[in-house]
Amino acid sequence: KQEVTQIPAALSVPEGENLVLNCSFTDSAIYNLQWFRQDPGKGLTSLLLIQSSQREQTSGRLNASLDKSSGRSTLYIAASQPGDSATYLCAVPSSPTDSWGKLQFGAGTQVVVTP
Amino acid sequence: DVKVTQSSRYLVKRTGEKVFLECVQDMDHENMFWYRQDPGLGLRLIYFSYDVKMKEKGDIPEGYSVSREKKERFSLILESASTNQTSMYLCASIPLGNSYNSPLHFGNGTRLTVT
Numbered sequence: 001k002q003e004v005t006q007i008p009a010a011l012s013v014p015e016g017e018n019l020v021l022n023c024s025f026t027d028s029a030i031y032n033l034q035w036f037r038q039d040p041g042k043g044l045t046s047l048l049l050i051q052s053s054q055r056e057q058t059s060g061r062l063n064a065s066l067d068k069s070s071g072r073s074t075l076y077i078a079a080s081q082p083g084d085s086a087t088y089l090c091a092v093p094s095s096p097t098d099s100w101g102k103l104q105f106g107a108g109t110q111v112v113v114t115p
Numbered sequence: 116d117v118k119v120t121q122s123s124r125y126l127v128k129r130t131g132e133k134v135f136l137e138c139v140q141d142m143d144h145e146n147m148f149w150y151r152q153d154p155g156l157g158l159r160l161i162y163f164s165y166d167v168k169m170k171e172k173g174d175i176p177e178g179y180s181v182s183r184e185k186k187e188r189f190s191l192i193l194e195s196a197s198t199n200q201t202s203m204y205l206c207a208s209i210p211l212g213n214s215y216n217s218p219l220h221f222g223n224g225t226r227l228t229v230t
Binding site: 032034036041042043044045046049051089091094101102103105106107108 | 119121146148155157158160163173205207208209216217218219220221222223224226
């Protein structure tokens with residue numbers, strides 16, 4: 001079964017620094033990978049979805065890369081702001097044939113950006 | 116913009132009660148999901164549905180059932196609530212078509228406490 005690991009579990013940086021969040025998965029036969037943000041006590045908000053044929057995806061200050069062969073994805077957040085403080089989760093389909101919402105999630109990286 | 120609405124943000128129930136958690140989405144998505152989120156265990160899939168009256172078990176279905184009588188509504192039922200079902204419950208939806216490119220949309224969650 002697919003396993004997803006996120007390192008580090010927590011991260012604290014001063015405002016303005018770039019953030020680098022890592023995600024690794026055990027089965028490289030995935031159709032896509034998603035990054036989510038979760039604020040305390042709230043649901044998850046989709047940030048980026050990378051299809052298996054893509055190497056990276058960008059949205060504003062966010063950039064996510066995907067290396068299927070090594071089972072890794074990295075989320076970069078440029079010029080961090082206090083509003084970026086949240087937990088960030090990555091997720092992949094639970095098995096190679098699953099792509100429509102049956103996801104395996106990492107435990108998340110809790111980010112604190114200090115003013 | 117896709118909206119997934121969970122009817123209750125917080126619920127407190129007694130052991131043995133029958134509990135209904137309601138979820139409604141407004142984007143005509145075929146697939147709907149119920150996850151629970153617990154510290155240290157992450158998100159785990161309870162049940163999902165890919166059409167009206169269709170349902171499949173996820174990873175942890177024991178103690179739960181679901182109902183999908185209309186496309187937009189997916190209900191999670193705790194037949195006899197127990198304290199180990201105290202958790203954050205998250206509903207999500209995704210369209211069937213083009214699902215490889217579609218992110219999973221989550222509601223804001225229901226924090227259930229069983230005493």
